Amino acid sequence: MTTVLGRFVLWLLFVALGFYNPTTGALSADHFRVVGLFEPEEKAQKLSFTNAIEKLNLNVVGSSHMVVYYVEEVLPNDSFEANKGDEEETRKTLDYKVCRQMKEGIAAVFGPISKIPRAHVQSICQAFDIPHLSAQWDPRETRDYYSINVYPDNDVLGRASAELVRYWNWKHFTVIYEDDDSLLRLQEVLKATKGSDHRISIRKLDPFQGSYISMFKDLKEKGEYHIVVDCSAAKVQPLLHEALKVNMLSEYYHFHFTTLDLGGVDLEDYKYSGANVTAMRLIDPTRTQVVDVMTEWRFNDDNALTSPLLGGNYLQTEVALMYDAVHLFFKSLSELTVAVKDIKTQSLSCNKRDAWDIGNSLLNYMKSMDFEGLSGRVRFSPDGRRTDIKLDIVQLSQSGLKAVGDWHPTTGVNISTSYQEKSKEDINKLKNMTLRVVTVYEEPYLMMKQNPDGTVTHEGFMIDLLNLIKGRLPFNYTVYQVADKNYGRDQGNGEWDGMVGDLMKRDSKERADLAAAGMTITYEREKVLDFTKPFLNLGITIVYKKPTKAPPELFSFLSPLSIDVWIYMLAAYLCVSFMLFVIARFSPYEWTNPHPCNEDSDYVENQFTILNSLWFTIGSLMQQGSDIAPRSASGRILASSWYLFTLIMVSTYTANLAAFLTIEEFVSPFNNVEELAEQNKVTYGIVPSGSTRGFFQNSDVPTYKRMWAFMETNPDVGLVSNSKEGINRVKTSDYAFITESSTIDYQVQRNCELTQVGGLLDSKGYGLAFPKDSPWTDLISREIIYFQETQQIQKLYDKWWKEKSGGKCDVDEGKKDASSLGVKHVGGVFVVLVGGLVAGLLLACLEFMWKAKKNAKVDKQSFCSEMSEELRFAVRCCGKPEKTTRRVGSKDIVDNGIQFAPLTGMTHRNNSKELYA
Ligand code: GLU
Numbered sequence: 001m002t003t004v005l006g007r008f009v010l011w012l013l014f015v016a017l018g019f020y021n022p023t024t025g026a027l028s029a030d031h032f033r034v035v036g037l038f039e040p041e042e043k044a045q046k047l048s049f050t051n052a053i054e055k056l057n058l059n060v061v062g063s064s065h066m067v068v069y070y071v072e073e074v075l076p077n078d079s080f081e082a083n084k085g086d087e088e089e090t091r092k093t094l095d096y097k098v099c100r101q102m103k104e105g106i107a108a109v110f111g112p113i114s115k116i117p118r119a120h121v122q123s124i125c126q127a128f129d130i131p132h133l134s135a136q137w138d139p140r141e142t143r144d145y146y147s148i149n150v151y152p153d154n155d156v157l158g159r160a161s162a163e164l165v166r167y168w169n170w171k172h173f174t175v176i177y178e179d180d181d182s183l184l185r186l187q188e189v190l191k192a193t194k195g196s197d198h199r200i201s202i203r204k205l206d207p208f209q210g211s212y213i214s215m216f217k218d219l220k221e222k223g224e225y226h227i228v229v230d231c232s233a234a235k236v237q238p239l240l241h242e243a244l245k246v247n248m249l250s251e252y253y254h255f256h257f258t259t260l261d262l263g264g265v266d267l268e269d270y271k272y273s274g275a276n277v278t279a280m281r282l283i284d285p286t287r288t289q290v291v292d293v294m295t296e297w298r299f300n301d302d303n304a305l306t307s308p309l310l311g312g313n314y315l316q317t318e319v320a321l322m323y324d325a326v327h328l329f330f331k332s333l334s335e336l337t338v339a340v341k342d343i344k345t346q347s348l349s350c351n352k353r354d355a356w357d358i359g360n361s362l363l364n365y366m367k368s369m370d371f372e373g374l375s376g377r378v379r380f381s382p383d384g385r386r387t388d389i390k391l392d393i394v395q396l397s398q399s400g401l402k403a404v405g406d407w408h409p410t411t412g413v414n415i416s417t418s419y420q421e422k423s424k425e426d427i428n429k430l431k432n433m434t435l436r437v438v439t440v441y442e443e444p445y446l447m448m449k450q451n452p453d454g455t456v457t458h459e460g461f462m463i464d465l466l467n468l469i470k471g472r473l474p475f476n477y478t479v480y481q482v483a484d485k486n487y488g489r490d491q492g493n494g495e496w497d498g499m500v501g502d503l504m505k506r507d508s509k510e511r512a513d514l515a516a517a518g519m520t521i522t523y524e525r526e527k528v529l530d531f532t533k534p535f536l537n538l539g540i541t542i543v544y545k546k547p548t549k550a551p552p553e554l555f556s557f558l559s560p561l562s563i564d565v566w567i568y569m570l571a572a573y574l575c576v577s578f579m580l581f582v583i584a585r586f587s588p589y590e591w592t593n594p595h596p597c598n599e600d601s602d603y604v605e606n607q608f609t610i611l612n613s614l615w616f617t618i619g620s621l622m623q624q625g626s627d628i629a630p631r632s633a634s635g636r637i638l639a640s641s642w643y644l645f646t647l648i649m650v651s652t653y654t655a656n657l658a659a660f661l662t663i664e665e666f667v668s669p670f671n672n673v674e675e676l677a678e679q680n681k682v683t684y685g686i687v688p689s690g691s692t693r694g695f696f697q698n699s700d701v702p703t704y705k706r707m708w709a710f711m712e713t714n715p716d717v718g719l720v721s722n723s724k725e726g727i728n729r730v731k732t733s734d735y736a737f738i739t740e741s742s743t744i745d746y747q748v749q750r751n752c753e754l755t756q757v758g759g760l761l762d763s764k765g766y767g768l769a770f771p772k773d774s775p776w777t778d779l780i781s782r783e784i785i786y787f788q789e790t791q792q793i794q795k796l797y798d799k800w801w802k803e804k805s806g807g808k809c810d811v812d813e814g815k816k817d818a819s820s821l822g823v824k825h826v827g828g829v830f831v832v833l834v835g836g837l838v839a840g841l842l843l844a845c846l847e848f849m850w851k852a853k854k855n856a857k858v859d860k861q862s863f864c865s866e867m868s869e870e871l872r873f874a875v876r877c878c879g880k881p882e883k884t885t886r887r888v889g890s891k892d893i894v895d896n897g898i899q900f901a902p903l904t905g906m907t908h909r910n911n912s913k914e915l916y917a
Contacts, residue, residue, distance in 0.1 A: 031065065032066070032067050032333060032344075032345055033070060033101070033107060034053070034067055034069050034070070034106060034107055034108045035069070035070050035106050035108075035110070036069055036071045036109075036110045037071075037073075037109065037110070037117070038073065038074065038113070039073070039074055039076045039113060039114060040073055044319045045318060045319060048319045048323050049069065049110055049322050050071065051296075052326035053067055053069045055296070056330045065337055067329075070104075072097040072098075074094055074112045074114075074117050094117055094120060095124070095350065098121060098124050099124075099350035102128060102348040102350060103347055103348065103349060104347065105345030105348070106345055107329075107333065107345050107358075108130065108132070109121055109132045110134070110326070110329075111134065113136050122144045122147045123144065124350075125146045126144040126145060126147070127353075127355075128350075128359070129356045129360055130356055131146055131329075131359060131366060132144070132146055132147045133148055133150070133325040133326075133328065133329060133366075134148075134149045134150075134151070134325070135149070135150050135151055135318055135321035135324070136149070136151055136318060137151050138151065146363055148363065148380065149384065149386065150373075150378060151321055152386050152387075152389045152391075153385040153386055154184065155387075156387050156409055157185065158188030158189065159409065160391050161186070161188065161189045161192075161228065161280070162189045163192075164256065164278075164407070165192045165228065166193075167412075168226070170192075170226045171198045171199070172224065173193075173200055173201075173224070173226035173228060174203060174219055174224040174226070174228070175190065175203070175229075175230070176227060177202070177205065178204075178230060178235065185230055186228070186230050189258075203215055205231060205235070211242060212239060212242040213246060216242055216243050217246050219248070220246055220247075220248055223504075225253050226253075226254050227255050227256070229256070229257050230257075230258040231259065233259045233261035233262065233264050237267075240267070241269070244273060249270055249274065249275035250273070250275060250506070251275065251276075251776075252772075252773055252774065253276065254276040254277075254278070254773075255275060255277050255278070256279065257278070257279040260279070260280060260282050260391075261317050262277075262281065263281055263401055264316055271397065271399075271400065272398060274775075275396075276395065276396075278393065278396070278404075279394055280391040280393055281317070282320075282375045282376065282389065282391055282392075283315055283320045284376075284403070285314075285315065289372065290320070293323065293374060317375070320373075320374040321374075321375055323373070323374055327373055328371075328373070328378060335365055335369075336362055336365050340361065344358075345358075346358075366380075367384055389408075389409070390406055391408075392406050393407060397425055398429070404417040405417065426776070427779065429775060430475045430775075430776060430779065431474045431475070432475075433475050434475070434476040434477060434478060435477045435513040435776070436477070436478055436511065436512050436513050436514075437466065437477045437478065437479045437480070437512065437513070437514055438479075438480060438482050438499045438512035438514070438517075439462065439480070439516055439517045440482060440486070440487060442724070442743070443460070444460055444801065445460050445462050445516075446461070446462045446517055458479050460800065461797070461800040462517060463479075463516075464800075465516070465787070465793070465796060468787055468796075469780055469783045469784075469787075472783055473779060473783065479516070480512075482499045484498055484689075485498075486498030486499070486688070486689035487517070487687070487689055488519075488689065489688075489689040489693065489694070497689055498689050499517060499769065500769070502515075503515055503529055503769055503770065503771050504528055504771065512771075513771070513774070514770050514780075515768065515769040515770075516768055518742065518766055519766055519769050520690070520691035520740070521765050521767045522694060524694065525691075525769070528772060529769045529771065530770045530777040531767035532767045532768040532770075532777060532780050532781035533767065533788075535767065535768070535787070535793050536765060536797070537763065538740045538741045538760075538763075538764065538766065539740070539741050539759075539760025540738060540740060540760065541739075541740070541741045541744055541756050541758060542673060542676060542736050542737070542744075542757040543726075543727065543730055543739070543747060543754055543755070544682070544735075544736040544754070544755065544757045545731075545755070546666075546755045547667055547668035547755075548666065549665065549666060550666065550667045556660065557657065559660045560655075560656030560659075560660055561653055561656070562820040562821060563820075564822060565822065565823055568823060568830060569649065572645065572833055573617055573618065576617050576642050576645075576837065577610075577618075578610075580608055580617065580630070580635060580638055581608050582841070583630075583635050583638060583840050583841060584606055584607075584608030584632070585608075585874045585875075586847070586848045586874050587632035587635060587847045587848065588848065589631050589633070589847065590606050590607070590630065590632050590635060591604040591606050592605060592606075593605070607628050608628070608635070612628055616639075620646050621649075621650075623646065623650060632844065632847060634840045634841070634842075634843035634844035635840065635844075637839050637840040637843060638837060638839075638841075640836060641833050641835065641836020641837065641839075642833065644829070644832055644833075645833040649826065649829060652821060656820075656821055659818035663818045668757065669681055669682050670736075670757065671757065671758065672757070673703060673758055674703050676736055676758075677703045677704075682735065683714075683735055683736070684710075684718070684737070684738055685717055685719055685720050685735070685738070686718070686719065686720070686726075687719070687723060688715075688721070692740065695762060696711065704761075726739060727751070727754070731753065731754070741760055742766070742801075744756050746801050746806070748809065749806040749809060750805060750806060750808060751809075752808060768780060849867070852867045855870075
């Protein structure tokens with residue numbers, strides 16, 4: 001009704017302004033004719049075209065130029081296709097219609113939409129220099145010069161989708177396409193992934209097949225979770241409907257549609273499905289221009305909601321673009337009319353090679369135009385393509401389609417949803433969900449509990465942890481044990497057993513949403529699953545029986561000193577004895593008169609024979625003393641250092657002996673993993689499908705390789721079904737079980753006969769595991785960090801490891817250690833002894849020379865001959881340590897109360913008085 005009224009007003013305006021002669025129907029010279037070519041079914045485009053012209057004409061009231069439109073109906077694509085029989089006729093009809101309009105003089109041609117007639121019209125416009133405007137997707141590389149398209153360039157749209165795929169880091173995805181045009185649109189997406197681990201599978205929507213269920217079933221079986229779909233907006237709903245039927249709209253799936261009109265699809269049934277449904281849009285419905293136009297169009301129509309323009313209250317991209325195309329024409333024309341006076345259209349005949357003079361100028365104005373349209377900033381590259389566009393990235397949420405970011409050719413993908421918004425969205429999705437939790441029953445992580453009323457529930461560290469998380473995130477869970485009771489291992493063909501396998505099945509009946517157990521975060525598992533941050537830290541280690549007491553040894557008295565020290569002591573004893581002997585031979589003060597009453601005796605004796613020297617040193621070493629003692633200063637220096645040595649050694653020995661006698665020695669057949677690998681007495685093993693197996697199997701360390709070879713070749717011994725069996729074997733046989741420290745810690749606190757042997761072989765953590773790309777991983781991971789920081793996980797650990805009948809064996813039976821003292825402990829005493837030896841020796845030499853000098857005077861000999869004589873005697877070691885003096889008038893010297901005899905007398909003389917004279 002309003003439209004009819006509007007048209008009447010426009011007619012009146014034309015008449016009033018003199019553009020239109022109502023009797024002849026002819027237009028005056030100040031108007032511009034444009035032609036719109038539309039297929040009968042493209043009602044919305046046609047209305048957009050006419051409404052836009054009417055509106056913009058009203059806006060230019062007062063100016064001397066008006067635009068008048070003519071709409072010609074054209075037949076769609078298939079009428080032009082070869083082998084239809086009448087395609088030639090159709091073409092002629094189209095030519096006729098365009099030529100008829102050109103004869104009247106036209107400033108531009110809009111449409112048609114279908115590819116074949118459009119190309120035909122474009123070539124006519126090209127021939128007569130008439131600008132051709134379109135608002136449809138056009139993949140052609142080279143375009144007619146006189147053609148301008150407000151639809152975004154195909155390459156740019158392709159790039160946008162490809163960059164999104166890269167942004168999401170999709171390595172495996174499926175492309176579903178509708179027709180050959182789709183492949184042109186998807187070119188960039190197909191090039192988006194490069195690399196050996198990237199894989200794209202391509203599926204075509206079969207137009208003859210009503211249902212897509214078998215395709216979706218197949219995709220599901222193949223584990224395709226990321227899907228790019230290129231189809232018309234009309235096909236989106238049937239596709240999603242079929243996907244929903246095969247449960248492919250769960251939170252693990254991501255459907256990205258390349259259509260720019262996802263906003264026009266009714267997605268009500270899918271917004272709670274959990275699947276990630278995304279697309280891009282050019283027309284932002286919240287934009288002021290769009291809101292204004294939509295309000296206007298609603299008023300123009302009798303029934304707004306069924307308006308073909310709004311396609312169910314949604315402004316379709318091509319409809320909005322047609323509006324922008326008209327806007328572009330108006331803007332360019334009004335600028336051109338300001339710049340060039342008296343421009344007018346020209347009657348052109350299709351039969352003549354004529355052209356519109358102004359056409360080129362008008363086209364150049366269009367190409368240089370830059371304005372805000374319904375589709376954002378409208379501007380063109382020099383070849384008339386629309387490459388500078390901004391696309392909104394939209395995502396289906398529980399409140400409908402929501403813009404989560406945008407894409408621009410220069411800035412690329414920009415996701416603007418804040419962290420809080422994303423969390424809120426994820427929490428909303430999680431609400432009221434019942435997660436299936438897979439586990440392996442193992443103490444103290446997760447166990448079955450028989451209630452007094454006969455019901456069976458679950459308990460354990462993991463249940464408490466899940467309940468803590470549940471307290472902060474609203475969800476429910478059910479727990480089941482994985483059928484094969486395994487943790488999970490790659491079977492070699494990409495298939496996994498155990499909990500990992502169930503998590504990977506994510507959509508089947510046996511699917512699991514998360515694994516809660518003592519499940520180790522490993523590199524291999526991380527490739528196929530998502531893990532939360534670790535909640536426990538641990539490492540591989542060995543559990544074995546506590547060591548037994550060693551039987552007493554016969555020669556345990558030797559233990560306080562190491563064998564080296566005993567050898568050094570023996571060497572020191574021999575060395576000191578010999579040095580004492582030597583010093584005594586050289587020192588004149590060790591030669592004494594054996595008959596003190598016979599002072600005149602020339603006969604002198606030395607008490608330090610070899611045997612006596614040995615006796616003296618052993619006597620002092622044994623703290624018993626002896627009946628001989630050195631007289632010379634040099635001998636006494638040596639003796640003193642020996643006394644010091646024996647004092648320290650004996651005290652050290654005694655002290656350490658006490659420790660050895662009081663401490664009972666415990667013996668274990670091995671003290672670390674290397675010793676375990678070396679010996680054959682104790683067998684050892686691991687659980688067969690856990691991360692510990694992976695550790696040994698993939699190790700390059702020779703010890704671990706050897707151990708894995710043993711376990712692999714003796715699976716009866718080397719692989720136990722679970723940790724319970726492993727611990728039982730340790731208790732009942734000579735067996736060492738290798739598993740993770742957290743489990744061992746739990747067991748040794750309850751089984752006092754068990755102990756952990758050696759340190760940790762590696763370091764890793766337990767985490768909650770989720771299927772890859774699960775939306776819950778980040779949410780729950782954050783909660784785990786929170787519980788770590790608030791020490792709630794530590795409290796749970798204490799509860800399940802220490803409090804619940806743990807800590808029984810906490811009394812440290814004190815492995816007080818007593819070890820033999822080595823050379824490094826007593827080395828200093830040896831140094832002192834050597835010092836004493838050297839000092840004694842030097843002093844003995846001095847004494848020797850001093851005496852030789854004195855005797856040389858008395859004997860009237862040269863010092864050298866006296867020295868050599870004395871030396872000869874001293875080194876005659878086999879002889880008896882006795883001698884006679886030979887000098888007359890020589891006299892024994894009394895020094896420090898010790899009587900000295902002159903050295904090396906050749907003759908025995910009784911008159912000693914003479915000697916002293
Ligand atoms: N926690 C290990 C896993 O996640 C199982 C125990 C083990 O391998 O020692 O595979």
